[in-house]
Amino acid sequence: DIQMTQSPSSLSASVGDRVTITCQASQDIDNYLSWYQQKPGSAPKLLIYDASNLETGVASRFSGSGSGTDFTFTISSLQPEDTARYYCQQYDEFPPTFGPGTKVDIK
């Protein structure tokens, strides 16, 4: 199975800050990577797919980049409602696998 790692595991930032999360795959996954936001008690929500495509209806402060094994997820200006856990997921090979998540909260 392809292993996904994320860093940091958690972060605390101020409203308006730029926040960056990295995701690394154990092998080349081209651009077959998605990012999800999960708030406590809720289902995950798709934010980004194909590494950099913003899902319809998702705020433009969210963005993604990368290909191969190294990927980045960015919140350009952190908002209070962005407090959540963020997961990356590869879908290049079966089984689809998720990273362990990054918890983001407001300082």
Next chain:
Amino acid sequence: EVQLLESGGGLVQPGGSLRLSCAASGIIFSNYAMNWVRQAPGKGLEWVSAISGSGGSTNYADSVRGRFTISRDNSKNTLYLQMNSLRAEDTAVYYCAKAKRSRFLEWLFFDSWGQGTLVIVSS
């Protein structure tokens, strides 16, 4: 608007069985591969199983292969997960999730999720 509504979770003893259902609305159900993804308490997300739009192809995580069976009834817009020989480590919230891109088992990422149903395996 896509809606996915899971049901069937509950408390079951180790070795027992449970069948989960996921009723879909707002989509042409047969056009999309469907999946089950689970989340153990306080843990991350784990893909469990997928089924193609026609129901002709399925795939499973190694952790559940041989114990769980995914199926769908496109006439009822409903996805199922039959879970047998349940173990404590199967305790989780089970989400049904719609594949965004395809009716086939390829490039599986998920643009719609249900609210989840909790399965607790305990004596």
